[in-house]
Amino acid sequence: MRLLFLGPPGAGKGTQAERVADELGLAHISTGAMFRQHVADETELGRKVQEIMAAGDLVPDDVTIAMLHERIAQPDAGNGFILDGFPRTLPQAKSLDVELGQDGLDAVIVLEVPEEELVRRLLSRGRADDTEEAVRNRLSVYEDDTAPLIEFYGDRGIVRTVAGVGGIAEITERILQRLGA
Numbered sequence: 001m002r003l004l005f006l007g008p009p010g011a012g013k014g015t016q017a018e019r020v021a022d023e024l025g026l027a028h029i030s031t032g033a034m035f036r037q038h039v040a041d042e043t044e045l046g047r048k049v050q051e052i053m054a055a056g057d058l059v060p061d062d063v064t065i066a067m068l069h070e071r072i073a074q075p076d077a078g079n080g081f082i083l084d085g086f087p088r089t090l091p092q093a094k095s096l097d098v099e100l101g102q103d104g105l106d107a108v109i110v111l112e113v114p115e116e117e118l119v120r121r122l123l124s125r126g127r128a129d130d131t132e133e134a135v136r137n138r139l140s141v142y143e144d145d146t147a148p149l150i151e152f153y154g155d156r157g158i159v160r161t162v163a164g165v166g167g168i169a170e171i172t173e174r175i176l177q178r179l180g181a
């Protein structure tokens, strides 16, 4: 099974993608986590993306697409995967179509959380890019660049909307139910 988790920053994509991946035996692929690892390891890529991430901006498509494509070519991804945080732009979504084919994704889970709850969660998380200014920027980048993907995939009939509020386990259950898993 190949899934994509979409939703604004703070919606709980990372947490839920990890839990659902565990439950279903899928690889959890988070481009944000991959970039954070590069920053921590002080690689050349890490140095390139550090400031972009701290500001809450998007890493350029070419860099992100190359990294993601290398990742999904790894053997563990052959058993299915959950994409968490990719694609975030239309060009990224189109590159994924080229890689997987137009029917390459089985479902897109969209986590919905009210904006005031998102801001509350993000500001209490303490990540390097969770300053108030970066948070505001990430929310607006999401609206401008990423939210249009809901319609892009909606046209294919694979979008499953899930309320991202309540207990963590409860939300996981909701997602599994929507997947019929």
Ligand code: AMP
Pocket: 009, 031, 032, 033, 035, 052, 053, 054, 056, 057, 058, 059, 060, 064, 084, 085, 086, 087, 088, 089, 092, 129, 138
């Ligand atoms: P995340 O952990 O998904 O919230 O990602 C953290 C940060 O990594 C984002 O704010 C971006 O700066 C960068 N990032 C992660 N995924 C992407 C992507 N698909 N395209 C561009 N930038 C990304």
